[in-house]
Amino acid sequence: MIKAVPRCLDCVFNQAYRITEILSMDEEKAWNFLKNSMIALGNVPDKTSPLHMTRVMYDVLESFGYTDPFRDHKSYSIELARKFLSEMKNRVKNAEDPLFEALHVSAAGNAIDFGQRDTSPEKVRERLISVLEKTFHAPAYEEFRKDLEKGKTVLFIGDNTGESVIDTILMCLLKDKGYEILYAVRHVPIINDVTYQDAVASGIQECAKIIDSGSVYPGVILDESSEEFQEAFDRASVVISKGQGNLEGLYGVSEKVFFLLTPKCPHIAEIAGVPELTPVFYRAL
Amino acid sequence: MIKAVPRCLDCVFNQAYRITEILSMDEEKAWNFLKNSMIALGNVPDKTSPLHMTRVMYDVLESFGYTDPFRDHKSYSIELARKFLSEMKNRVKNAEDPLFEALHVSAAGNAIDFGQRDTSPEKVRERLISVLEKTFHAPAYEEFRKDLEKGKTVLFIGDNTGESVIDTILMCLLKDKGYEILYAVRHVPIINDVTYQDAVASGIQECAKIIDSGSVYPGVILDESSEEFQEAFDRASVVISKGQGNLEGLYGVSEKVFFLLTPKCPHIAEIAGVPELTPVFYRAL
Missing domain, CATH: 1.10.12 (Lyase 2-enoyl-coa Hydratase; Chain  A, domain 2)
Known part of the structure:
Protein backbone atom coordinates (compact mmCIF):
# COMPACT_ATOMS: atom_id res chain seq x y z
CA MET A 1 0.00 0.00 0.00
CA PHE A 64 -24.06 15.74 5.70
CA GLY A 65 -26.75 13.49 4.27
CA TYR A 66 -25.21 12.72 0.89
CA THR A 67 -25.67 9.12 -0.16
CA ASP A 68 -24.18 8.37 -3.58
CA PRO A 69 -23.94 12.10 -4.32
CA PHE A 70 -22.34 11.38 -7.70
CA ARG A 71 -25.31 9.37 -8.98
CA ASP A 72 -26.21 11.85 -11.77
CA HIS A 73 -22.61 12.62 -12.43
CA LYS A 74 -21.82 8.96 -12.96
CA SER A 75 -24.81 8.47 -15.29
CA TYR A 76 -23.59 11.40 -17.36
CA SER A 77 -20.07 9.94 -17.47
CA ILE A 78 -21.38 6.64 -18.80
CA GLU A 79 -23.46 8.39 -21.44
CA LEU A 80 -20.43 10.45 -22.45
CA ALA A 81 -18.04 7.50 -22.62
CA ARG A 82 -20.50 5.67 -24.89
CA LYS A 83 -20.02 8.47 -27.43
CA PHE A 84 -16.36 7.54 -27.78
CA LEU A 85 -16.80 3.79 -27.63
CA SER A 86 -17.01 2.97 -31.35
CA GLU A 87 -14.12 5.33 -32.19
CA MET A 88 -12.00 3.58 -29.55
CA LYS A 89 -13.13 0.12 -30.70
CA ASN A 90 -12.05 0.95 -34.25
CA ARG A 91 -8.72 2.18 -33.01
CA VAL A 92 -8.14 -1.18 -31.34
CA LYS A 93 -9.52 -3.27 -34.23
CA ASN A 94 -7.29 -1.52 -36.77
CA ALA A 95 -4.16 -1.62 -34.63
CA GLU A 96 -1.19 -3.78 -35.52
CA ASP A 97 -1.37 -5.31 -32.04
CA PRO A 98 -4.98 -5.03 -30.82
CA LEU A 99 -4.18 -6.26 -27.28
CA PHE A 100 -1.50 -3.61 -26.83
CA GLU A 101 -3.79 -0.92 -28.19
CA ALA A 102 -6.69 -2.09 -26.00
CA LEU A 103 -4.44 -1.64 -22.95
CA HIS A 104 -3.40 1.79 -24.24
CA VAL A 105 -6.99 2.93 -24.75
CA SER A 106 -7.97 1.62 -21.31
CA ALA A 107 -5.07 3.49 -19.65
CA ALA A 108 -6.02 6.68 -21.49
CA GLY A 109 -9.62 6.29 -20.30
CA ASN A 110 -8.23 6.69 -16.78
CA ALA A 111 -7.01 10.19 -17.67
CA ILE A 112 -10.49 11.53 -18.24
CA ASP A 113 -11.21 13.34 -15.04
CA PHE A 114 -14.94 13.78 -14.98
CA GLY A 115 -14.51 15.87 -11.86
CA GLN A 116 -13.02 18.66 -13.95
CA ARG A 117 -14.99 21.77 -14.79
CA ASP A 118 -15.39 21.44 -18.51
CA THR A 119 -17.11 18.12 -19.08
CA SER A 120 -18.50 18.88 -22.52
CA PRO A 121 -18.12 15.89 -24.89
CA GLU A 122 -15.70 17.91 -27.07
CA LYS A 123 -13.42 18.79 -24.17
CA VAL A 124 -13.44 15.27 -22.72
CA ARG A 125 -12.67 13.75 -26.13
CA GLU A 126 -9.82 16.25 -26.53
CA ARG A 127 -8.29 15.11 -23.23
CA LEU A 128 -8.68 11.45 -24.16
CA ILE A 129 -7.01 11.96 -27.55
CA SER A 130 -4.20 14.05 -26.09
CA VAL A 131 -3.24 11.18 -23.77
CA LEU A 132 -3.60 8.63 -26.59
CA GLU A 133 -1.14 10.66 -28.65
CA LYS A 134 1.52 10.18 -26.00
CA THR A 135 3.77 7.13 -26.13
CA PHE A 136 2.25 4.32 -24.06
CA HIS A 137 4.88 3.35 -21.52
CA ALA A 138 4.27 -0.40 -21.18
CA PRO A 139 7.36 -2.17 -19.81
CA ALA A 140 5.17 -4.99 -18.45
CA TYR A 141 3.56 -5.91 -21.75
CA GLU A 142 5.63 -8.98 -22.63
CA GLU A 143 5.48 -10.36 -19.07
CA PHE A 144 1.73 -9.81 -19.09
CA ARG A 145 1.32 -11.81 -22.31
CA LYS A 146 3.39 -14.60 -20.84
CA ASP A 147 1.55 -14.64 -17.49
CA LEU A 148 -1.81 -14.56 -19.22
CA GLU A 149 -1.06 -18.00 -20.64
CA LYS A 150 -0.53 -19.48 -17.17
CA GLY A 151 -4.26 -19.64 -16.50
CA LYS A 152 -7.75 -18.94 -17.70
CA THR A 153 -8.91 -16.20 -15.36
CA VAL A 154 -8.24 -12.47 -15.49
CA LEU A 155 -9.24 -10.26 -12.58
CA PHE A 156 -9.85 -6.67 -13.64
CA ILE A 157 -10.35 -4.09 -10.88
CA GLY A 158 -12.46 -1.16 -12.00
CA ASP A 159 -11.82 2.46 -11.08
CA ASN A 160 -13.97 5.38 -12.25
CA THR A 161 -17.44 5.24 -13.71
CA GLY A 162 -17.26 6.28 -17.35
CA GLU A 163 -13.85 4.85 -18.04
CA SER A 164 -15.57 1.57 -17.13
CA VAL A 165 -17.36 1.75 -20.50
CA ILE A 166 -14.02 2.10 -22.32
CA ASP A 167 -12.60 -0.82 -20.31
CA THR A 168 -15.10 -3.19 -21.93
CA ILE A 169 -12.99 -3.08 -25.12
CA LEU A 170 -10.02 -4.69 -23.40
CA MET A 171 -12.17 -7.12 -21.44
CA CYS A 172 -14.21 -8.24 -24.47
CA LEU A 173 -11.00 -8.78 -26.41
CA LEU A 174 -9.66 -11.03 -23.63
CA LYS A 175 -13.00 -12.82 -23.33
CA ASP A 176 -12.97 -13.50 -27.09
CA LYS A 177 -9.56 -15.09 -26.58
CA GLY A 178 -11.26 -17.54 -24.21
CA TYR A 179 -10.46 -16.04 -20.81
CA GLU A 180 -12.92 -15.79 -17.93
CA ILE A 181 -13.02 -12.14 -16.87
CA LEU A 182 -13.94 -11.02 -13.38
CA TYR A 183 -14.59 -7.32 -12.86
CA ALA A 184 -14.34 -6.04 -9.28
CA VAL A 185 -16.40 -3.05 -8.12
CA ARG A 186 -16.48 -0.97 -4.92
CA HIS A 187 -18.70 -2.25 -2.13
CA VAL A 188 -20.32 1.16 -1.59
CA PRO A 189 -20.48 4.39 -3.57
CA ILE A 190 -17.36 6.48 -3.03
CA ILE A 191 -16.88 9.58 -5.16
CA ASN A 192 -17.35 8.53 -8.81
CA ASP A 193 -15.99 5.00 -8.48
CA VAL A 194 -17.75 2.05 -10.07
CA THR A 195 -20.29 0.20 -7.89
CA TYR A 196 -22.28 -2.86 -8.97
CA GLN A 197 -25.06 -0.67 -10.31
CA ASP A 198 -22.62 1.48 -12.30
CA ALA A 199 -20.91 -1.59 -13.74
CA VAL A 200 -24.23 -2.90 -15.02
CA ALA A 201 -25.05 0.51 -16.48
CA SER A 202 -21.63 0.47 -18.19
CA GLY A 203 -22.38 -2.86 -19.90
CA ILE A 204 -19.66 -4.77 -18.06
CA GLN A 205 -21.77 -7.96 -17.88
CA GLU A 206 -21.34 -8.38 -21.65
CA CYS A 207 -17.70 -9.33 -21.16
CA ALA A 208 -17.16 -10.03 -17.47
CA LYS A 209 -18.68 -11.36 -14.30
CA ILE A 210 -19.12 -8.50 -11.86
CA ILE A 211 -17.86 -9.20 -8.32
CA ASP A 212 -17.85 -7.13 -5.13
CA SER A 213 -14.36 -6.16 -3.91
CA GLY A 214 -15.73 -5.31 -0.49
CA SER A 215 -13.84 -2.00 -0.64
CA VAL A 216 -15.22 1.13 1.00
CA TYR A 217 -12.17 3.08 -0.27
CA PRO A 218 -11.49 4.57 -3.70
CA GLY A 219 -9.16 1.60 -4.26
CA VAL A 220 -8.90 -2.04 -3.16
CA ILE A 221 -6.91 -2.92 -0.03
CA LEU A 222 -6.34 -6.68 -0.21
CA ASP A 223 -6.45 -7.35 3.56
CA GLU A 224 -9.78 -5.57 3.84
CA SER A 225 -11.37 -7.03 0.70
CA SER A 226 -14.29 -9.49 0.51
CA GLU A 227 -13.90 -13.27 0.50
CA GLU A 228 -15.24 -13.31 -3.05
CA PHE A 229 -12.52 -10.88 -4.12
CA GLN A 230 -9.75 -12.75 -2.35
CA GLU A 231 -10.80 -16.01 -4.01
CA ALA A 232 -10.81 -14.31 -7.42
CA PHE A 233 -7.41 -12.83 -6.67
CA ASP A 234 -6.01 -16.28 -5.86
CA ARG A 235 -7.60 -17.90 -8.91
CA ALA A 236 -6.52 -15.29 -11.48
CA SER A 237 -3.24 -15.69 -13.30
CA VAL A 238 -3.11 -11.94 -13.87
CA VAL A 239 -4.75 -9.01 -12.10
CA ILE A 240 -5.26 -5.75 -13.97
CA SER A 241 -5.39 -2.96 -11.42
CA LYS A 242 -6.92 0.10 -13.01
CA GLY A 243 -6.20 3.67 -11.91
CA GLN A 244 -4.45 5.45 -9.06
CA GLY A 245 -6.65 4.31 -6.19
CA ASN A 246 -6.14 0.61 -6.86
CA LEU A 247 -2.41 1.18 -7.27
CA GLU A 248 -2.37 2.92 -3.88
CA GLY A 249 -4.05 -0.09 -2.30
CA LEU A 250 -2.30 -2.94 -4.14
CA TYR A 251 1.21 -1.59 -4.50
CA GLY A 252 3.82 -4.19 -3.59
CA VAL A 253 1.23 -6.86 -2.79
CA SER A 254 1.77 -9.50 -5.50
CA GLU A 255 3.59 -9.95 -8.79
CA LYS A 256 0.29 -11.00 -10.32
CA VAL A 257 -0.77 -7.38 -10.29
CA PHE A 258 -0.27 -5.22 -13.40
CA PHE A 259 -0.97 -1.52 -12.96
CA LEU A 260 -2.77 0.20 -15.83
CA LEU A 261 -3.31 3.92 -15.42
CA THR A 262 -2.52 7.49 -16.34
CA PRO A 263 -1.03 9.13 -13.24
CA LYS A 264 -2.70 12.40 -12.33
CA CYS A 265 -0.49 13.47 -9.42
CA PRO A 266 3.28 13.88 -9.01
CA HIS A 267 3.46 11.35 -6.13
CA ILE A 268 1.96 8.50 -8.17
CA ALA A 269 3.77 9.57 -11.36
CA GLU A 270 7.06 9.32 -9.48
CA ILE A 271 6.17 5.88 -8.15
CA ALA A 272 5.19 4.73 -11.66
CA GLY A 273 8.37 6.23 -13.09
CA VAL A 274 6.68 8.29 -15.79
CA PRO A 275 5.77 11.97 -16.17
CA GLU A 276 2.25 12.95 -15.07
CA LEU A 277 -0.48 12.22 -17.64
CA THR A 278 1.56 9.52 -19.40
CA PRO A 279 -0.37 6.25 -19.93
CA VAL A 280 1.52 3.42 -18.24
CA PHE A 281 1.30 -0.38 -17.84
CA TYR A 282 3.79 -1.81 -15.40
CA ARG A 283 4.42 -4.28 -12.65
CA ALA A 284 5.89 -3.15 -9.36
CA LEU A 285 7.50 -6.39 -8.15
CA MET B 1 -13.71 44.40 4.44
CA PHE B 64 6.71 25.97 14.52
CA GLY B 65 9.59 28.35 15.15
CA TYR B 66 9.57 30.26 11.88
CA THR B 67 10.18 33.98 12.32
CA ASP B 68 10.24 35.87 9.03
CA PRO B 69 10.59 32.58 7.11
CA PHE B 70 10.53 34.44 3.79
CA ARG B 71 13.62 36.53 4.60
CA ASP B 72 15.79 35.00 1.84
CA HIS B 73 12.88 34.72 -0.50
CA LYS B 74 12.13 38.43 -0.15
CA SER B 75 15.78 39.39 -0.70
CA TYR B 76 15.76 37.35 -3.90
CA SER B 77 12.52 39.01 -5.01
CA ILE B 78 14.03 42.48 -4.57
CA GLU B 79 17.15 41.49 -6.48
CA LEU B 80 14.99 40.06 -9.25
CA ALA B 81 12.69 43.10 -9.50
CA ARG B 82 15.74 45.36 -9.81
CA LYS B 83 16.59 43.53 -13.04
CA PHE B 84 13.36 44.79 -14.61
CA LEU B 85 13.43 48.26 -13.12
CA SER B 86 15.12 50.18 -15.92
CA GLU B 87 13.05 48.43 -18.61
CA MET B 88 9.89 49.41 -16.72
CA LYS B 89 11.16 52.97 -16.13
CA ASN B 90 11.75 53.37 -19.87
CA ARG B 91 8.31 52.05 -20.61
CA VAL B 92 6.82 54.76 -18.38
CA LYS B 93 9.14 57.54 -19.61
CA ASN B 94 8.34 56.83 -23.25
CA ALA B 95 4.60 56.49 -22.73
CA GLU B 96 2.15 59.04 -24.08
CA ASP B 97 0.71 59.40 -20.57
CA PRO B 98 3.47 58.46 -18.09
CA LEU B 99 1.17 58.59 -15.02
CA PHE B 100 -1.25 56.14 -16.62
CA GLU B 101 1.59 53.84 -17.64
CA ALA B 102 3.19 54.04 -14.19
CA LEU B 103 -0.11 52.83 -12.68
CA HIS B 104 -0.26 50.06 -15.29
CA VAL B 105 3.28 48.89 -14.56
CA SER B 106 2.61 48.97 -10.81
CA ALA B 107 -0.58 46.91 -11.22
CA ALA B 108 1.28 44.38 -13.38
CA GLY B 109 4.00 44.11 -10.72
CA ASN B 110 1.29 42.74 -8.45
CA ALA B 111 0.81 39.80 -10.81
CA ILE B 112 4.30 38.46 -10.24
CA ASP B 113 3.73 35.70 -7.78
CA PHE B 114 7.12 35.01 -6.31
CA GLY B 115 5.58 32.07 -4.46
CA GLN B 116 5.29 30.17 -7.72
CA ARG B 117 7.65 27.35 -8.58
CA ASP B 118 9.55 28.80 -11.48
CA THR B 119 11.12 31.99 -10.20
CA SER B 120 13.89 32.25 -12.78
CA PRO B 121 14.33 35.85 -14.02
CA GLU B 122 13.21 34.79 -17.54
CA LYS B 123 9.98 33.21 -16.30
CA VAL B 124 9.13 36.10 -13.98
CA ARG B 125 9.78 38.67 -16.72
CA GLU B 126 7.55 36.61 -19.05
CA ARG B 127 4.70 36.78 -16.52
CA LEU B 128 5.17 40.51 -16.01
CA ILE B 129 5.14 41.21 -19.75
CA SER B 130 2.13 38.96 -20.34
CA VAL B 131 0.08 41.04 -17.89
CA LEU B 132 1.42 44.31 -19.33
CA GLU B 133 0.22 43.21 -22.76
CA LYS B 134 -3.34 43.02 -21.49
CA THR B 135 -5.53 46.11 -21.60
CA PHE B 136 -5.23 48.01 -18.32
CA HIS B 137 -8.77 48.33 -16.97
CA ALA B 138 -8.62 51.74 -15.24
CA PRO B 139 -12.10 53.21 -14.84
CA ALA B 140 -10.91 55.29 -11.87
CA TYR B 141 -8.12 57.07 -13.70
CA GLU B 142 -9.86 60.40 -14.37
CA GLU B 143 -11.32 60.58 -10.85
CA PHE B 144 -7.89 59.81 -9.46
CA ARG B 145 -6.30 62.68 -11.39
CA LYS B 146 -9.01 65.02 -10.14
CA ASP B 147 -8.76 63.86 -6.51
CA LEU B 148 -4.97 64.10 -6.57
CA GLU B 149 -5.31 67.87 -7.02
CA LYS B 150 -7.37 68.21 -3.84
CA GLY B 151 -4.30 67.89 -1.62
CA LYS B 152 -0.60 67.35 -1.39
CA THR B 153 -0.33 63.93 0.24
CA VAL B 154 -0.61 60.48 -1.33
CA LEU B 155 -0.78 57.41 0.88
CA PHE B 156 0.47 54.30 -0.89
CA ILE B 157 -0.07 50.95 0.85
CA GLY B 158 2.52 48.35 -0.13
CA ASP B 159 1.82 44.69 -0.75
CA ASN B 160 4.47 42.14 -1.73
CA THR B 161 8.21 42.48 -1.46
CA GLY B 162 9.67 42.67 -4.97
CA GLU B 163 6.76 44.47 -6.55
CA SER B 164 7.71 47.17 -4.01
CA VAL B 165 10.76 47.92 -6.18
CA ILE B 166 8.55 48.40 -9.25
CA ASP B 167 6.20 50.64 -7.23
CA THR B 168 8.98 53.21 -6.81
CA ILE B 169 8.44 54.25 -10.46
CA LEU B 170 4.90 55.45 -9.74
CA MET B 171 5.83 57.00 -6.40
CA CYS B 172 8.89 58.85 -7.76
CA LEU B 173 6.76 60.21 -10.60
CA LEU B 174 4.22 61.55 -8.10
CA LYS B 175 6.99 62.90 -5.88
CA ASP B 176 8.47 64.73 -8.87
CA LYS B 177 5.08 66.34 -9.40
CA GLY B 178 5.44 67.79 -5.89
CA TYR B 179 3.40 65.37 -3.80
CA GLU B 180 4.41 64.06 -0.40
CA ILE B 181 4.30 60.26 -0.59
CA LEU B 182 3.75 58.03 2.43
CA TYR B 183 4.38 54.33 1.99
CA ALA B 184 2.71 52.02 4.52
CA VAL B 185 4.30 48.68 5.43
CA ARG B 186 3.17 45.70 7.54
CA HIS B 187 3.90 45.89 11.26
CA VAL B 188 5.38 42.36 11.33
CA PRO B 189 6.59 39.89 8.70
CA ILE B 190 3.70 37.99 7.18
CA ILE B 191 4.42 35.75 4.19
CA ASN B 192 6.29 37.84 1.62
CA ASP B 193 4.67 41.19 2.44
CA VAL B 194 6.72 44.37 2.76
CA THR B 195 7.96 45.24 6.25
CA TYR B 196 9.97 48.35 7.16
CA GLN B 197 13.22 46.48 6.51
CA ASP B 198 12.01 45.23 3.11
CA ALA B 199 10.86 48.73 2.12
CA VAL B 200 14.31 50.13 2.84
CA ALA B 201 15.92 47.29 0.87
CA SER B 202 13.55 48.11 -2.00
CA GLY B 203 14.72 51.74 -2.10
CA ILE B 204 11.34 53.17 -1.09
CA GLN B 205 12.93 55.98 0.95
CA GLU B 206 14.12 57.61 -2.30
CA CYS B 207 10.56 58.61 -3.12
CA ALA B 208 8.44 58.16 -0.01
CA LYS B 209 8.38 58.32 3.75
CA ILE B 210 7.95 54.81 5.13
CA ILE B 211 5.26 54.46 7.82
CA ASP B 212 4.06 51.50 9.87
CA SER B 213 0.47 50.44 9.12
CA GLY B 214 0.29 48.45 12.32
CA SER B 215 -1.11 45.52 10.37
CA VAL B 216 -0.34 41.94 11.37
CA TYR B 217 -2.39 40.70 8.41
CA PRO B 218 -1.46 40.41 4.73
CA GLY B 219 -3.55 43.57 4.19
CA VAL B 220 -4.51 46.69 6.16
CA ILE B 221 -7.68 46.69 8.25
CA LEU B 222 -8.40 50.36 9.04
CA ASP B 223 -9.94 49.80 12.50
CA GLU B 224 -6.91 47.79 13.57
CA SER B 225 -4.27 50.04 12.05
CA SER B 226 -1.73 52.22 13.89
CA GLU B 227 -2.36 55.81 14.91
CA GLU B 228 0.37 56.89 12.47
CA PHE B 229 -1.46 55.12 9.65
CA GLN B 230 -4.86 56.54 10.58
CA GLU B 231 -3.43 60.05 10.63
CA ALA B 232 -1.84 59.51 7.22
CA PHE B 233 -5.13 58.12 5.92
CA ASP B 234 -6.97 61.25 7.12
CA ARG B 235 -4.38 63.60 5.69
CA ALA B 236 -4.06 62.01 2.25
CA SER B 237 -6.27 63.20 -0.58
CA VAL B 238 -5.89 59.85 -2.30
CA VAL B 239 -4.96 56.40 -1.01
CA ILE B 240 -3.47 53.86 -3.41
CA SER B 241 -4.22 50.40 -2.06
CA LYS B 242 -1.95 47.90 -3.72
CA GLY B 243 -2.82 44.23 -4.21
CA GLN B 244 -5.48 41.76 -3.09
CA GLY B 245 -4.79 41.79 0.64
CA ASN B 246 -5.22 45.55 1.02
CA LEU B 247 -8.37 45.40 -1.10
CA GLU B 248 -9.73 42.69 1.22
CA GLY B 249 -9.10 44.91 4.22
CA LEU B 250 -10.10 48.32 2.81
CA TYR B 251 -13.02 47.41 0.58
CA GLY B 252 -15.94 49.77 1.07
CA VAL B 253 -14.14 51.88 3.69
CA SER B 254 -13.68 55.26 1.99
CA GLU B 255 -13.96 56.86 -1.43
CA LYS B 256 -10.40 58.08 -1.02
CA VAL B 257 -9.20 54.57 -1.67
CA PHE B 258 -8.18 53.52 -5.19
CA PHE B 259 -7.46 49.84 -5.69
CA LEU B 260 -4.49 48.99 -7.90
CA LEU B 261 -3.92 45.29 -8.50
CA THR B 262 -3.98 42.26 -10.75
CA PRO B 263 -6.53 39.84 -9.25
CA LYS B 264 -5.18 36.34 -8.81
CA CYS B 265 -8.32 34.59 -7.60
CA PRO B 266 -11.87 34.32 -8.97
CA HIS B 267 -13.44 35.83 -5.82
CA ILE B 268 -11.42 39.07 -6.01
CA ALA B 269 -11.63 39.19 -9.82
CA GLU B 270 -15.41 39.07 -9.54
CA ILE B 271 -15.42 41.85 -6.94
CA ALA B 272 -13.13 43.97 -9.16
CA GLY B 273 -15.29 43.21 -12.19
CA VAL B 274 -12.46 41.98 -14.41
CA PRO B 275 -11.23 38.55 -15.51
CA GLU B 276 -8.43 37.03 -13.41
CA LEU B 277 -4.93 38.33 -14.21
CA THR B 278 -6.22 41.59 -15.70
CA PRO B 279 -4.49 44.71 -14.31
CA VAL B 280 -7.11 47.00 -12.80
CA PHE B 281 -7.36 50.44 -11.16
CA TYR B 282 -10.72 51.21 -9.69
CA ARG B 283 -12.66 52.76 -6.84
CA ALA B 284 -15.30 50.75 -5.03
CA LEU B 285 -17.48 53.55 -3.66
Missing part, protein backbone atom coordinates in the same frame (compact mmCIF):
# COMPACT_ATOMS: atom_id res chain seq x y z
CA ILE A 2 1.17 3.53 -0.76
CA LYS A 3 1.83 5.83 2.20
CA ALA A 4 0.50 9.36 2.01
CA VAL A 5 2.85 12.35 1.70
CA PRO A 6 2.05 15.84 3.03
CA ARG A 7 0.90 16.88 -0.47
CA CYS A 8 -1.99 14.37 -0.15
CA LEU A 9 -3.59 16.56 2.54
CA ASP A 10 -3.77 19.42 0.06
CA CYS A 11 -5.03 17.14 -2.71
CA VAL A 12 -7.78 15.45 -0.67
CA PHE A 13 -8.93 18.78 0.74
CA ASN A 14 -8.99 20.27 -2.75
CA GLN A 15 -11.18 17.31 -3.79
CA ALA A 16 -13.52 18.19 -0.93
CA TYR A 17 -13.68 21.76 -2.19
CA ARG A 18 -14.38 20.64 -5.77
CA ILE A 19 -17.15 18.39 -4.44
CA THR A 20 -18.91 21.47 -3.01
CA GLU A 21 -18.85 22.92 -6.54
CA ILE A 22 -19.85 19.73 -8.36
CA LEU A 23 -22.75 19.22 -5.95
CA SER A 24 -23.64 22.95 -6.05
CA MET A 25 -23.77 23.05 -2.23
CA ASP A 26 -25.18 26.23 -0.76
CA GLU A 27 -22.63 28.44 0.98
CA GLU A 28 -23.54 27.48 4.54
CA LYS A 29 -23.42 23.77 3.81
CA ALA A 30 -20.13 24.16 1.93
CA TRP A 31 -18.54 26.00 4.88
CA ASN A 32 -19.69 23.35 7.32
CA PHE A 33 -18.66 20.41 5.16
CA LEU A 34 -15.23 21.91 4.42
CA LYS A 35 -14.54 22.90 8.02
CA ASN A 36 -15.56 19.48 9.31
CA SER A 37 -13.39 17.85 6.64
CA MET A 38 -10.43 19.98 7.72
CA ILE A 39 -10.80 18.99 11.34
CA ALA A 40 -11.16 15.31 10.40
CA LEU A 41 -8.18 15.39 8.02
CA GLY A 42 -6.16 17.38 10.54
CA ASN A 43 -6.48 14.41 12.86
CA VAL A 44 -5.40 11.57 10.53
CA PRO A 45 -2.25 9.70 11.59
CA ASP A 46 0.88 10.62 9.60
CA LYS A 47 1.38 7.00 8.57
CA THR A 48 -1.95 6.82 6.79
CA SER A 49 -2.60 6.11 3.09
CA PRO A 50 -4.23 8.44 0.57
CA LEU A 51 -7.11 5.91 0.38
CA HIS A 52 -7.84 6.22 4.09
CA MET A 53 -7.66 10.02 3.84
CA THR A 54 -10.26 10.09 1.07
CA ARG A 55 -12.46 7.79 3.15
CA VAL A 56 -12.20 10.19 6.12
CA MET A 57 -13.33 13.09 3.92
CA TYR A 58 -16.09 11.01 2.40
CA ASP A 59 -17.38 9.98 5.83
CA VAL A 60 -17.84 13.69 6.56
CA LEU A 61 -19.66 14.13 3.24
CA GLU A 62 -22.01 11.25 4.12
CA SER A 63 -22.63 12.74 7.56
CA ILE B 2 -14.20 41.38 2.19
CA LYS B 3 -15.89 38.33 3.69
CA ALA B 4 -14.35 34.93 2.98
CA VAL B 5 -16.12 32.39 0.78
CA PRO B 6 -15.71 28.60 1.15
CA ARG B 7 -13.12 28.63 -1.67
CA CYS B 8 -10.83 30.70 0.61
CA LEU B 9 -10.36 27.67 2.89
CA ASP B 10 -8.95 25.73 -0.05
CA CYS B 11 -6.79 28.66 -1.14
CA VAL B 12 -5.30 29.43 2.28
CA PHE B 13 -4.63 25.75 2.92
CA ASN B 14 -2.98 25.43 -0.48
CA GLN B 15 -0.78 28.41 0.49
CA ALA B 16 0.19 26.50 3.63
CA TYR B 17 1.11 23.50 1.50
CA ARG B 18 3.18 25.65 -0.88
CA ILE B 19 4.97 27.15 2.13
CA THR B 20 6.16 23.67 3.13
CA GLU B 21 7.73 23.40 -0.34
CA ILE B 22 9.17 26.92 -0.46
CA LEU B 23 10.74 26.44 2.96
CA SER B 24 11.84 22.87 2.09
CA MET B 25 10.36 21.57 5.35
CA ASP B 26 11.23 17.99 6.19
CA GLU B 27 8.36 15.54 5.89
CA GLU B 28 7.58 15.26 9.60
CA LYS B 29 7.51 19.02 10.11
CA ALA B 30 5.37 19.47 6.98
CA TRP B 31 2.82 16.91 8.23
CA ASN B 32 2.62 18.58 11.62
CA PHE B 33 2.41 22.11 10.28
CA LEU B 34 -0.26 21.17 7.73
CA LYS B 35 -2.35 19.16 10.17
CA ASN B 36 -2.22 21.91 12.78
CA SER B 37 -3.17 24.45 10.11
CA MET B 38 -6.13 22.31 9.11
CA ILE B 39 -7.42 22.09 12.65
CA ALA B 40 -6.96 25.84 13.16
CA LEU B 41 -8.64 26.72 9.85
CA GLY B 42 -11.39 24.20 10.51
CA ASN B 43 -12.29 26.25 13.55
CA VAL B 44 -12.47 29.74 12.00
CA PRO B 45 -15.88 31.41 12.17
CA ASP B 46 -17.81 31.40 8.86
CA LYS B 47 -18.08 35.16 8.93
CA THR B 48 -14.34 35.67 8.89
CA SER B 49 -12.24 37.45 6.24
CA PRO B 50 -9.52 35.93 4.05
CA LEU B 51 -7.03 38.19 5.91
CA HIS B 52 -7.93 36.66 9.26
CA MET B 53 -7.71 33.17 7.78
CA THR B 54 -4.18 33.77 6.51
CA ARG B 55 -3.23 35.14 9.93
CA VAL B 56 -4.57 31.96 11.59
CA MET B 57 -2.41 29.81 9.29
CA TYR B 58 0.58 32.06 9.82
CA ASP B 59 0.21 31.86 13.61
CA VAL B 60 0.58 28.10 13.25
CA LEU B 61 3.67 28.60 11.08
CA GLU B 62 5.22 30.87 13.72
CA SER B 63 4.41 28.33 16.44
